[in-house]
Amino acid sequence: MNSQDIKDYAKQRGADLVGIASIDRFASLPAEKNPSSIFPECQSVIVVGRRILRGALRGIEEGTNFGGTYGMFGYRWLEDNFLARTTYDLTCHIETKGFEAVPLFGYAEDGMPTGRPVAPGKPAPNIILDLDYAAHAAGLGEIGLGGFFLTPQYGSRQRFATILTDLKLEADPILKKTMCDDCQRCAKACPLNAIQPDKTTKNGVPGHQMDVASIDYAICRQCLNGAMQAPGRGNRPDRLGSACARTCLAHLEKTGKCVNRFSQPFRKRTPWAVDTFHRPVESAIQAAKI
Ligand code: SF4
Ligand code: SF4
Known part of the structure; x- marks a missing residue:
């Protein structure tokens, strides 16, 4: 095998x-x-x-x-x-x-x-x-x-x-950074300023590491923009549906980065973004327009 x-x-x-x-x-x-x-x-x-x-x-x-x-x-x-x-x-x-x-x-x-x-x-x-x-x-x-x-x-x-x-298998090559262009749209689209792109740590396999922004997950736990927490998974909220990741996805698709293409753009209308009191956050809304 x-x-x-x-x-x-x-x-x-x-x-x-x-x-x-x-x-x-x-x-x-x-x-x-x-x-x-x-x-x-x-x-x-x-x-x-x-x-x-x-x-x-x-x-x-x-x-x-x-x-x-x-x-x-x-x-x-x-x-x-x-x-x-x-x-x-x-x-x-x-x-x-x-x-x-x-x-x-x-x-x-x-x-x-x-x-x-x-x-x-x-x-x-x-x-x-x-x-x-x-x-x-x-x-x-x-x-x-x-x-x-x-x-x-x-x-x-x-x-x-x-x-x-314990099966020894041929490893796949490690990919270079080609998707993220450091646009910082994810950070600007966050209505709660939970992502600090100027404060980064390295992650990834040594020799191939990438800069990853500091993320305040305590703030993300209060986020009403699509962040979720499911039972049994500790206390780091899932962000893949939230304003930050949806804006990243819209950006990646718009710039032609994703192989899985669609007939219509992901972001079709002015996005929404709210703070912890459900009040619109205009700066995040403007930043999330793709
Ligand atoms: S929005 Fe996506 S592509 Fe842009 S900096 Fe954030 S992670 Fe990178
Ligand atoms: S989950 Fe919400 S608070 Fe956390 S980075 Fe994303 S948009 Fe900001």
Whole structure:
């Protein structure tokens, strides 16, 4: 079983994106963030993605339906049902061939419960992988300045899960930064000024790292512009439907960056943006016009 077999099977089971990283690309990570802490014999990290339907964002973009369009089809069902099923089927396939496969979900570690080390020298459970790092290591795209993972196929519209396996696979090349042009539209379109593009940290595989803006997730937790929080996922809100990421998507599509093209632009009307009291924020509205 080689990398192409894995990708073909994953796509048969509904994956839109599949990338493979060799374990050495995680060597610089501390034990608390390292896949080898979960599975010491891990040779390859497979990252599986499914797209967020552009139509699942429509209700938020128009400001008329949040939970039933994005909340279910773009967020909870997508992670908990559709992507989970694809990930599970692929792990079964790998284990049927005699290799162990550890499925992991793409939750951020912020606010997730931590336990105590079970023995000296072991990091405390639960080890949670940085999915942006893993997807970058697997050659699926880049981390934009606004902190969204961007792929050439869908821009900001996808969700990921990972599989650790002791099957040694050929790794995909790491992609260069080609999607994010540092336009800062995501920051300017944020009605609550939660993104600070002038204050950045590096993220990504060493030698290929990108600048990512500081994001105040405590502010994002108050955001009424499409940010969401689903049960069991700690306290980092999901931003992929919010004003910041929708503006990034509109910008990427307008500049012809996304392979998945549509007959009509994503942003069709003057966008909306509100503060925590539901009052319109004119500066963000003007900045979000694409
Ligand atoms: S809006 Fe511009 S700066 Fe922000 S992530 Fe997208 S492309 Fe990068
Ligand atoms: S989720 Fe809301 S508050 Fe946070 S960066 Fe995006 S638009 Fe701003």
